[in-house]
Amino acid sequence: MVARSEESRQAILQSTLELLGVGEQALSGTTVQRLTIEAIAKRAGVSKATIYRWWPSKAALVLDAFVVEYLPRTAVRTDLPFREALEDHVKAVVRQYAGLDGAMVAQLIAESQYDPATLEEFHRRFWDDRREAAVALIQRGVNEGVIAADANPTLVATLIYAPIYQRLLLKDAPLDEQFASSLIAMALTGAAARS
Structure with missing residues (x-):
């Protein structure tokens, strides 16, 4: 059974x-x-x-299906130095969001705006863990001396990932590898450790 x-x-x-x-x-x-x-x-x-x-709701089911499809393709690698792991992850997220996974997450975010249950499911089943993984990755950058010791890892993660969500939701520019590379370079320049 x-x-x-x-x-x-x-x-x-x-x-x-x-x-x-x-x-x-x-x-x-x-x-x-x-x-x-x-x-x-x-x-x-x-x-x-x-x-x-x-599943208690359609939103919970769609989120689980999305997570099964999305997470294996956007894992945060722990076997690479910080900068390489960040580049790998941001490029993977951008690549996935440029396709059908992006359309699905944009729709889930839209549904979340008027349905508190969907918003709660989105946080519980997807967002909170992804945010923690991004913050932990930035903390690795702090630990490796790439990110300034006094930088707030949560804020740095927000500065890196927010533009991805802006392009995903507003479609004001393409989600492509050039964007991902520029975003990483700009974020790390602004958050770099100073000697």
Whole structure:
């Protein structure tokens, strides 16, 4: 029964991504707002009750599907020196947000603006851990002497990642590797340790 339950759970996550237009088997894609539990259940071959057994809401399900798709591609590497790890991570985030993952997270952020439950799920299932990982990465920069010892790691992380979200949400300029490289160079120049 456990294997079957996990099989159903994976089918639900995969169906959610496919309906949203993410992944190799993607359909034309719908929006998070228009996505329904009924459509997910039908595509996954399960009942709505099965979905609600694991997820309290559509937002929770979409967030879990997003996290499964997104996090492996944007991990913060611990096997690299700070600057290389930062470059690797920022470029990975920009690359993912330039595609369908970006469209999905932008829709989740939009949903969060008028639905407190979605905002809470977004923080709990995605944002809080990502923020902690970014702050820990910046703290590594402080520890390695690349970032000034008196710099606030939370503020430095915000300065680096906020422009990515601006471009994602406002679409006022492209999310590309040149942007990622310029962003890192500018942030590290401003936050550099001074001798």
